[in-house]
Amino acid sequence: EIQQLRGRVDEGFENSDARLEAARRALEDRMNVIEGASWSGRLTSKFLTACERLKSTPDVGILFALTTGSKTISSDTINELQCVALSEILRTQDCRIEVVELAHSDLGVRSTVMLSQTLAMNANLRTINLASCNIGAAR
Secondary structure (H helix, E strand, O other), X not given: OHHHHHHHHHHHHHHHHHHHHHHHHHHHHHHHHHOOOOHHHHHHHHHHHHHHHOXXXXXXXXXXXXXXXXXXXXXXXXXXXXXXXXXXXXXXXOOOOOEEEOOOOEOOHHHHHHHHHHHHHOOOOOEEEOOOOEOOOOO
């Protein structure tokens, strides 16, 4: 009976060690992104820095796309300052974003011009969708 109990305890430790190792790996991967050890992490850090500099709240959809290394960014709630920050990020050499979907967002003229210039500067960027965007004067 003691042998069986010992076996269960050992089995429990093995299971908890495996879960702990999986959690450690997931945390390490997340920290690599946050610290900029991957290209998406560098872009995420730059976007956060640009948003902070512009006194703008970062867009969650954009942060998710940059953090996961997605090739598509989509947001329908981005404002002009967030868009200016995004334009700065899309101009960087390590940016691999191919499609930007900002339909129904409130963009000013400045951010729209910056996005169009970015399209000419980034060879990876192929499509910018601004369908139904408010491109009048910034609010």
